[in-house]
Amino acid sequence: MATENKNLSVYDKNKIPNAKDLRFGIVVSEWNGQITESLFQGAQEALLDCGASPENIIRWNVPGSFELTFGSKKMIKTQKVDAIIAIGSVIRGETSHFDFVCSATAQGIKDLNVAYDVPVIFCVLTDDNIQQSLDRSGGKHGNKGTEAAIAAIQMAVLGK
Numbered sequence: 001m002a003t004e005n006k007n008l009s010v011y012d013k014n015k016i017p018n019a020k021d022l023r024f025g026i027v028v029s030e031w032n033g034q035i036t037e038s039l040f041q042g043a044q045e046a047l048l049d050c051g052a053s054p055e056n057i058i059r060w061n062v063p064g065s066f067e068l069t070f071g072s073k074k075m076i077k078t079q080k081v082d083a084i085i086a087i088g089s090v091i092r093g094e095t096s097h098f099d100f101v102c103s104a105t106a107q108g109i110k111d112l113n114v115a116y117d118v119p120v121i122f123c124v125l126t127d128d129n130i131q132q133s134l135d136r137s138g139g140k141h142g143n144k145g146t147e148a149a150i151a152a153i154q155m156a157v158l159g160k
């Protein structure tokens with residue numbers, strides 16, 4: 001289902017586990033900061049709405065999406081968190097660099113989910129233009145940060 005057919009901010013709170021006893025890490029890329037800050041706000045608001053405590057949300061910043069893998073790995077190794085949300089915004093430029101950043105970031109986060117027992121949620125927008133990014137970070141298609149927060153709660157309690 002394409003995003004245009006699914007608002008990213010819609011969730012049924014009654015179907016989401018309470019997050020009051022969970023600790024979350026959020027690693028935020030500083031590239032396209034206007035977008036990533038909106039994604040962070042969406043994620044933070046949803047976590048709090050679902051019962052998480054502010055002191056149980058740990059935020060770290062990294063330079064760009066490529067660094068989300070290392071930042072998330074470092075957080076897994078040094079912080080006791082139940083799930084991590086990796087937030088980035090990659091917007092296509094003139095060269096093929098977009099493809100390499102997107103692929104490396106997706107593969108790196110996938111690899112963390114394989115190697116460690118802490119779910120890392122892929123909250124990285126990979127857009128052709130800034131309007132697509134705005135539409136998915138609090139615009140007409142909702143906020144992918146909200147979607148990622150709900151996924152983080154669900155994955156944190158999986159199998160418990």
Ligand SMILES: Nc1c(NC[C@H](O)[C@H](O)[C@H](O)CO)[nH]c(=O)[nH]c1=O
Nearest residue numbers: 029031063064065066088089090091
């Ligand atoms: N062009 C974008 C980047 N590029 C930077 C890389 O993510 C990385 O920080 C650099 O290559 C140094 O390792 N990053 C984004 O998050 N978004 C972009 O649009």
Ligand SMILES: CC(=O)[C@@H](O)COP(=O)(O)O
Nearest residue numbers: 091092093094095097098
């Ligand atoms: C995703 C990128 O790295 C990209 O924004 C960089 O722009 P360019 O391909 O024009 O160098």
